[in-house]
Amino acid sequence: MSLLEVKGVSKNFGGLRAVSQVSFDLEEGEILGIIGPNGAGKTTLFNALTGFYRPDEGEVWFKGENLINLRPHQICQRGMVRTFQIVKPFLQLTVLDNVIVAALNRVGAVGSATEKARKVIEFVGLKEKTETLATGLTLAHRKRLELARALATEPKLLLLDEVMAGLTPTEVDELIQLLREVNQQGITILMIEHVMRGVMALSKRVVVLNYGEKIAEGSPEEVVKNRQVIEAYLGEEFKGA
Amino acid sequence: MKRTYLFLLLGFLILLGLPMVLSSYVLGVFIMIFFYAYLGQSWNILTGYTGVISLGHSLYVGIGAYTTYLLSLTLGLSPWVGMWIGGIGAGLVGLVIGFFGFRFGLKGVYFVLLTISFAEIGRLIFLHLKIFGSFQGLFITPHFSFWNYQFKENTPYYYIALGYVVFSLIFAKLIERSKIGRYMIAIREDEDAAESLGVNVFKYKMISIFISAFMTSLAGAFYTNYLFYLHPGTMMSMAFSIEIILRPIIGGMGTVLGPVVGSFLITPLAEISRSYFAKAGYEGLHLVIYGFLLVAVVLFFPRGVISYIKKVVTSGQSGLK
């Protein structure tokens, strides 16, 4: 049994079909990339998987349970957590307090949640910023905070929505390293990513969306050669090169 | 941090001794300071910490006051017992409002209007109930005794009101540090992020509105037995709701000490200016000043006076180093 099974998920907004009949599986321990041009429905798919939108059709099975009628916090409690493309830190709280909220997902007492939070903060490399208010963080640090909070909920599956966008190449390399470590700890990763370097380095398999539909699936190398994909998305970049 | 506690302890000890030296009039002003500080703290739990704005908290004061009165009138139940029943009643009404608001996703101005609507409906209903004296309001004949929560002198009220404030401070501090409080603050800062991190936003908003309504209504019991006069037109009006929110906003929303600081600043000013302007024939002028204050605070000190004090204190400390 796969860790996550997405079966024919669709989501409409008025007349617009933002996600259409998307299906794929995700094995435990894998890192799967979702790529596609802007407006391809990637974030909408994330919202449909994590309970922020209710899909119009389809099923989402996680660890053998259908998630369709669950609310986001319930999905998080079952071990599937997401980050946001536009990061959403608790701005008036310190980094530590931000992560404590997430750690409380598994740990009932504030004291032990604090200990756990400190460990996660150190792990993502924000130790010096522990007592800084989130509002005073740079974008790169905010993205790490977003990651730290997600990790503190102790997920089985981590959904990352463009965590590399807007980072410098060095920051991207550091983050790739960090995500490898996360994966080695046994956390499965599903990532939406525009930064191809990141996708190529981490994923053995990618799913390509265009206009809400899955148009290809395979290793990054295969996908890059797929004509349909080149036309839809990579084409623009490759033509220029 | 330690120093703050020391200051608070010192302040508390001074306040304990004040009735020995102060006149009854000044004690009355202090009673109002405590009363509004407590009410502000109750509102602060919902709006300051959880970020859900209510402009209808006078409803809970009314429920607390009338329930306490009615139970003592019909069953002879002491207000000391009745106030808790009133608290539960107000909490349940809060849950109904919360259910409609949170289940159907009413946010911002829409939720504000929902709270105003319920408060206004409540006010109009109470205003028409014969048992509460309809439009004449209700005069309560006091029977002085501790058990009846009714006293001849101001001193017992002073200590009771002080007790309310101390209770509310400790309670708010405990909440702030607990899981509930951290979840409430997370909801205030970003609802979607909180929900994605496993916070049951609906549940914690409901808990928050229940606590807030419960606490608010306990002040209603005090109001009944201190003033011996109940009228929905004053104590259940929107103007009274604004009185409730003014002090925590000026002091600092979402902080433990904000409502108290706000009340110590505003209440004496309000009491003195009210009587002074009334004597001088400018009745209502203090409310004009209130209005401008509200505007000025939001424009210039949106985080309240207390954050300003904190800034001054910390910069002073680092200067000493």
Add this chain to the structure above:
Amino acid sequence: MNLNLILQLALSGFLMGGVYSLIALGLSLIFGVMRVINFAHGEMMVWGMYVAYTLLLWTGLDPFFSFSVSAVTLFILGYLLQRTVVNQILDFPEAMQVLPLVGMAMVFENSARLVWGPDYISPQSRFALSSHSIGFLTIDTPRLIAFSLAVIFTILVLLFLKKTDLGKSIRAAADNRLGASLVGTDVNKIYAICFGIGTACVGTAGGLLVPIMPLSPHIGAPFTLISFIIVILGGMGSLTGAMVGGLIIGVAESVGPTLLTNLFQGIGLELEFPQTMKQVVSFFILIVIMILRPQGLFGGKRG
């Protein structure tokens, strides 16, 4: 059930509804352009009433003429309020936008009390007691005039928005704040003028109400609330919604209590629903509409 009475109440509520529409039009216009809810709306209307009343007192000018002075005065007040306070809070979170305007409501209410005193006043205007009969229905002349003038003023405002350049730029600003600033219109000035027009609407309504109802500094808040209810019922920012909503609420408030009393008696309840509780009808409508159709009758997406 007395059908004549119900029809009579409906008619008189409908006429009042015309004035409500104008009040709500002002609120909706301001919201549509600036996304700000004027919590001082009703209190500003009371200023419009007192301006007309003062002119009546000093010059004997009938409120049905002097409402234009109320309109101009309230335009200036609104313009200044936008420039000094509202413009500073446009980017605040919704919550923090509410409080300063609640503060201004207190300022308007209590300064009116300082100037004109706390008591109710019922000015006697020329038409106060006259009425017409049509069949079994009686029409209050002052109400009819107020209704007609309110409708005329409403049409004028709509024509202004549709036909003039300034009106067009206001509508452009409503559609797209950023866009309007890019094409070089002075957005701040547009906003201030728009706020002024919104408050001029409510000022006009205030002037028109002077012959109909007694005035006091404290009657503003219910009108603020009524205008919210109408605007939410009609749909935030929808001008058509504001007009239709005004008429609906006017009739509902007028007919509701009697209808409900009849209903109670019909099911054997000895309960009276007094006219003084008519606002409960509106609040009930508000709660139901917010829950079932939050975008309102004529609204598209919720703002």
